[in-house]
Amino acid sequence: MxxxxxxxxxxxxxxxxxxxxxxxxxxxxxxxxEEVTLGAVSVNVEAYFSYLDEFGMPQEKRTDIFYIADPVDETPFTKVGIYKINVSLPTDPQFIENFRVNVEVFSSVETYFRIAIYEQMTLTYISNGKKVEVATTQPSLSQFAYNTTEFYDNRDNDGYFYFKNKILRQGPGVATKKTLISGYIGNYNAISERYSLQMGFIIDAVQAIDGPQINWGLPNRPWDDGAW
Missing domain, CATH: 1.20.5 (Single alpha-helices involved in coiled-coils or other helix-helix interfaces)
Known part of the structure; x- marks a missing residue:
């Protein structure tokens, strides 16, 4: 022992x-x-409708704006995160020209983020007394007024808009907001009320230090091929 x-x-x-x-x-x-600051990376999409009411006063619609699906022989359900956009009635608060999108950054460390936008035109009709919804094609993407000063449009390559600068929150619990969509370019040519547009987003954020290289597999910035 x-x-x-x-x-x-x-x-x-x-x-x-x-x-x-x-x-x-x-x-x-x-x-x-090397000393590295640890913190949280957090971003959020803020989508809403900005319009003038019957008295010409500015208003915003932020609730009840998600798309409600009503499939045949199924219970209707809300597609959370998918926004229903009216393409036929300019007086509707949710008309396409009123659509606005901001990105809220709550990160406590410097962050890079990118955002992908998905849109789908939907046709709704009645068949044998039942509502039927089908996805349809559209000739081109909607001409929203994108903020191409601060965002780089890389959709032709990987589907994303990239925010070109490192960013973090203003303070604890106080987000920094960046506008991506501020309206629509020109006047939208309204179409049949049987159609509506569905809009959805995928947002991806990483810490500025080595995040784009490790998480996105991008050794260089897409907008100028320089180092991050």
Whole structure:
């Protein structure tokens, strides 16, 4: 028993000496550790409708704006995160020209983010007394007024808009907001009320330090091919 205890003590001592030796070797080599600030990366899409009421006063519609699906022989359900946009009635608060999109950044560390936008025209009709919804094609993407000063449109390559600068929140619980869609270019040519547009988003954010390279696989910035 005594011999076993001595062996165990010797092993502990040898381990301790090894750790001290490694630490001393690292110090002698002048190796330094980079200090990295740890924090949370958090972003959110803020979509709503901005319009003038019957008295010409500015109003906003932020509730009850998600798309409600009503499939045949199924219970209607709300597509949370999918926005229903009216393309036939200009007086509707949810008319396409009134659509607005901001990105809220709550990150406590410097962040890069990108956002993909998906739109789908939907045709609704009645067949045998039941409502039927089908996806339809559209000749081109909607001409929203995108903020191409601060965002880079890389949709032809990977489907995303990239915010071109590092960004973080204004303060604890206070988001920094950046506008992506501020309206519509020109006047929209209204079409049949049987159609509506569905809009959805995918937003992806990473810490500025090594995030785009590691998480997105992008060694360089898409907008100028420079280093992040």
């Amino acid at each position: 005594t011999k076993i205890i001595k062996i165990a003590i010797s092993f502990v001592l040898l381990t301790t000496i090894a750790v001290i030796s490694i630490a001393g070797w690292l110090s002698s080599q002048g190796i330094e550790e």
